[in-house]
Amino acid sequence: MASSFVSYLACYNICYFLAKDSHNLSKLKLPKIDISRAGNTSAVTKITTSAVSSFTHVTENLDTKQKQTRQNIPTTKQFVDPHRQGRIIDNGVRYRQMVVIRSYEVGPDKTATLESILNLLQETGLNHVWMSGLLGDGFGATHGMTRNDLMWVVSKLQLQVEQYPIWGEVLQLDTWVGASGKNGMRRDWELRSQATGIVFARATSTWVMMNKKTRRLSKMLDEVRAEISPWFIEKQAIMEDTPEKIKKLDDTAKHGTSSLKAKRSDLDMNHHVNNVKYVGWMLETMPDEFMEEYQLSNIILEYKKECGSSDIVQALSEPDEDNRTINGSLGSLNGMQLKYTHLLQTKGEVRKEEIVRGRTTWRKKHFKMPFPM
Amino acid sequence: MASSFVSYLACYNICYFLAKDSHNLSKLKLPKIDISRAGNTSAVTKITTSAVSSFTHVTENLDTKQKQTRQNIPTTKQFVDPHRQGRIIDNGVRYRQMVVIRSYEVGPDKTATLESILNLLQETGLNHVWMSGLLGDGFGATHGMTRNDLMWVVSKLQLQVEQYPIWGEVLQLDTWVGASGKNGMRRDWELRSQATGIVFARATSTWVMMNKKTRRLSKMLDEVRAEISPWFIEKQAIMEDTPEKIKKLDDTAKHGTSSLKAKRSDLDMNHHVNNVKYVGWMLETMPDEFMEEYQLSNIILEYKKECGSSDIVQALSEPDEDNRTINGSLGSLNGMQLKYTHLLQTKGEVRKEEIVRGRTTWRKKHFKMPFPM
Numbered sequence: 001m002a003s004s005f006v007s008y009l010a011c012y013n014i015c016y017f018l019a020k021d022s023h024n025l026s027k028l029k030l031p032k033i034d035i036s037r038a039g040n041t042s043a044v045t046k047i048t049t050s051a052v053s054s055f056t057h058v059t060e061n062l063d064t065k066q067k068q069t070r071q072n073i074p075t076t077k078q079f080v081d082p083h084r085q086g087r088i089i090d091n092g093v094r095y096r097q098m099v100v101i102r103s104y105e106v107g108p109d110k111t112a113t114l115e116s117i118l119n120l121l122q123e124t125g126l127n128h129v130w131m132s133g134l135l136g137d138g139f140g141a142t143h144g145m146t147r148n149d150l151m152w153v154v155s156k157l158q159l160q161v162e163q164y165p166i167w168g169e170v171l172q173l174d175t176w177v178g179a180s181g182k183n184g185m186r187r188d189w190e191l192r193s194q195a196t197g198i199v200f201a202r203a204t205s206t207w208v209m210m211n212k213k214t215r216r217l218s219k220m221l222d223e224v225r226a227e228i229s230p231w232f233i234e235k236q237a238i239m240e241d242t243p244e245k246i247k248k249l250d251d252t253a254k255h256g257t258s259s260l261k262a263k264r265s266d267l268d269m270n271h272h273v274n275n276v277k278y279v280g281w282m283l284e285t286m287p288d289e290f291m292e293e294y295q296l297s298n299i300i301l302e303y304k305k306e307c308g309s310s311d312i313v314q315a316l317s318e319p320d321e322d323n324r325t326i327n328g329s330l331g332s333l334n335g336m337q338l339k340y341t342h343l344l345q346t347k348g349e350v351r352k353e354e355i356v357r358g359r360t361t362w363r364k365k366h367f368k369m370p371f372p373m
Numbered sequence: 374m375a376s377s378f379v380s381y382l383a384c385y386n387i388c389y390f391l392a393k394d395s396h397n398l399s400k401l402k403l404p405k406i407d408i409s410r411a412g413n414t415s416a417v418t419k420i421t422t423s424a425v426s427s428f429t430h431v432t433e434n435l436d437t438k439q440k441q442t443r444q445n446i447p448t449t450k451q452f453v454d455p456h457r458q459g460r461i462i463d464n465g466v467r468y469r470q471m472v473v474i475r476s477y478e479v480g481p482d483k484t485a486t487l488e489s490i491l492n493l494l495q496e497t498g499l500n501h502v503w504m505s506g507l508l509g510d511g512f513g514a515t516h517g518m519t520r521n522d523l524m525w526v527v528s529k530l531q532l533q534v535e536q537y538p539i540w541g542e543v544l545q546l547d548t549w550v551g552a553s554g555k556n557g558m559r560r561d562w563e564l565r566s567q568a569t570g571i572v573f574a575r576a577t578s579t580w581v582m583m584n585k586k587t588r589r590l591s592k593m594l595d596e597v598r599a600e601i602s603p604w605f606i607e608k609q610a611i612m613e614d615t616p617e618k619i620k621k622l623d624d625t626a627k628h629g630t631s632s633l634k635a636k637r638s639d640l641d642m643n644h645h646v647n648n649v650k651y652v653g654w655m656l657e658t659m660p661d662e663f664m665e666e667y668q669l670s671n672i673i674l675e676y677k678k679e680c681g682s683s684d685i686v687q688a689l690s691e692p693d694e695d696n697r698t699i700n701g702s703l704g705s706l707n708g709m710q711l712k713y714t715h716l717l718q719t720k721g722e723v724r725k726e727e728i729v730r731g732r733t734t735w736r737k738k739h740f741k742m743p744f745p746m
Contacts, residue, residue: 069568071541083473083543085458100456103499104492104649108640115638119477126476130541168444168503170456195442264664265488265653267481276477280638291637 076133084127093231094176095128098194101165109365111164114283114296118159118276121189121203124173141209144223150209153217155184157301158238159203163193164295170194178232183220184208185228188237202237246302246357249343253316255285258347260313273311275303282342282358285317290362294338298361304354311346313355318342338362449506457500466604467549468501471567474538482738484537487656487669491532491649494562494576497546514582517596523582526590528557530674531611532576536566537668543567551605556593557581558601561610575610619675619730622716626689628658631720633686646684648676655715655731658690663735667711671734677727684719686728691715711735 080087086097105116129135141151165171172192180186184206191201209218260281262273279299283291320339342358452461459470478489514524538544545565553559557579564574582591633654635646652672656664693712715731 067539070539070566072543072568073541083471098456102492102496104495104647107638113638119475122477123475166440166443168446170445193443195445263653263657264661265480265486265657274477280636284636284638288637 073130073135074133078131078133081127081131084130086124086127086131088131089174090176090233093233094174095124095131096172096174097124097127099124099171099173101167101169101171103167106167110167112166112169114159114161114299115276115280117161117165117191117201118279120173120191121159121175122276124175124189125187128175142224142227144221144227145209148218148221148223149212150218150221150224151212152207153210154205154207154303156206156303157203158205158299159201160238160298161201161296163198163200165191165193165200171200176231176233176235177228178234178236179229180206183218185232186236188235190237204236204238244300244359246300246359247341248354248357249316249318249341251316253318253341253343255287255317257281257285257315258312260284260315262311262313273313278344278356279358281313281315282317282344282356283360285315285342286340293365294362295365296360297337297363298359300359302357304356305346314345314347314352316343316345336364446503447506451504451506454500454504457503459497459500459504461504462547463549463606466606467547468497468504469545469547470497470500472497472544472546474540474542474544476540479540483540485539485542487532487534487672488649488653490534490538490564490574491652493544493546493564494532494548495649497548497562498560501548515597515600517594517600518582521591521594521596522585523591523594523597524585525580526583527676528579528581529676530576530578531672532574533611533671534574534669536571536573538564538566538573544573549604549606549608550601551607551609552602553579556591558605559609561608563610577609577611617673617732619673619732620714621727621730622689622691622714624689626691626714626716628660628690630654630658630688631685633657633688635684635686646686651717651729652731654686654688655690655717655729656733658688658715659713666738667735668738669733670710670736671732673732675730677729687718687720687725689716689718709737 077092078088079092084097085099086095088094089096099120101112101116105112105119107113145151170193172194174190174192176188178186178188185208187205187207189201189203190199191203192199209220209224210216211218262277266273266277279301283296318341320341323338338361340360340362342356342360344355344358345352346355450461450465452465454460457470458472459468461467462469472493474485474489478485478492480486518524543566545567547563547565549561551559551561558581560578560580562574562576563572564576565572582593582597583589584591635650639646639650652674656669691714693714696711696713711734713733713735715733717728717731718725719728
């Protein structure tokens, strides 16, 4: 029973694997629910929803038996997964996986790219679910959610990177879930060097449920709470600051790219643009000379709506006013943190619609103060 | 000593990790050497060179000791790598690694994308080298090659896919090397389902050496041959047919995209477009309705020159004449193979220059005849 929260975990993929039937999500009226303040169990005020999952079976051409043989999804809770090098720790609720940074996961500086790290978060979140014995085909929800036509939507993701792993480095990636307000769930991650035990990155994300038919956000049903709450841990990877509202940029933003369009290879299994691609687009706006000198140390993403294959997307970025030092040049003090605001929006015929707002913090490269452990 | 061929293997990355100093490779006069016919030990007639590797140390800001701790590159030959789940088999020369298809490596149909498979080939080739004890920092060559300023260039890659792995599937990926003519090397791969033992894909590639300073192709020096030849196996993953010459397309090609340009995230550690990206661009030209119905069963790539971040690239594709059935529609018989020719070229100011020619074969999806084992 304790394992039944796990489809909840699959929700992480919601932002990556958007539902076919959510194509017109943005046109639908959604209740406004704020679940962004973890721990505030009564706050249900506002959310601009993002991305939606469903249970499309695109490999349906394989017969069930063949798929079961080839995928071998556990039907009971597992504590060790030798293929994925994962195991359940912490009294059976937290998941730990060893990963090695692959040659194609690094960028020009031979360190793991932000996209690679985000992909690994997705992967380990799903593998946590995989271990539970409750994962169906696809990126499902709990049985209770399925019975009630519920799916997951992600509203927020924050990633702090203290140090970027290098090619060939062996890492230990932990992930777990917790309550977020009355109706939401938090999924957190902690990424460490296996050799040194130093924490390289921490991340947290927030999720709520949506009814697939009415497209309305849902309270957490008792039936579902009974499934998932045994898996909740109090521990938080990132202690919440006072939540900072990300302002919405407009066309006066300093940096921008227009007419971004998804390539076929950018689309996920629901024919939508993969969420990791969003981040790539968002950061394409950053000037090359800046990217040569600075590395991202923190990113906060607030998801608003999904992006389909036919959408034309515009990316905007704006540095904070106080990024400028007295002499007018970008801050160059070692360890100085610079901040940017970002927006991805579709260029609709009638009006522009927000996909995701972002807030990033940057530090000079080779800033090596150890992360507090 | 037997392990010293291994930097040779790293050459696989040459097409992915192009040398900074090869930026102007295409402008240089290169000897024409044909190493495309494996087994023809005297043929040294013609090659249009492709991609070049070097030994740039982009993580040089890390001190040596820290890098050694974090990367932990073996200095002696290893037979088992528990982190990468790899081991040396076949009398100590062939490499076998277990891999699991990850959630973000699959496309809209929940099967591994072509790009994911190509990435896994690169990864296992490099891990083969990793095991050898001879891998330096970067994607190096043998010590003998380094002493003689030699690096690797890839001239050809062929991949046959009989069945696409699905999300979560556990695979066994073997790779090994052999002689290709007098001066070349072949690297082959075989990808199997671990559950059923069925071969899903086979691949082969051909490599020659280039002098980093003169930019001229080089014979295989005895010093280098002594290092690498103990690792050569006769076995070939794909038996050579009579090599088919890939014709060069021109602007009359049926399908084309213009003005492709690398994003920052498309660039590899040498600030060049990653070779896997080439394949993505090449196949972007294929019509959506075709891609919905057909899957790639074979691809042959002939590399001509590398592509930098500032290049504007044009992709062209042309179906074979006899792809049309009598009634004029694309062949729809189950198992019917359709063929296309492809070209990627830069749109230079003076003239267009070829990056890579391709030849693809396609079959109706859900064609499930087992691969001969």
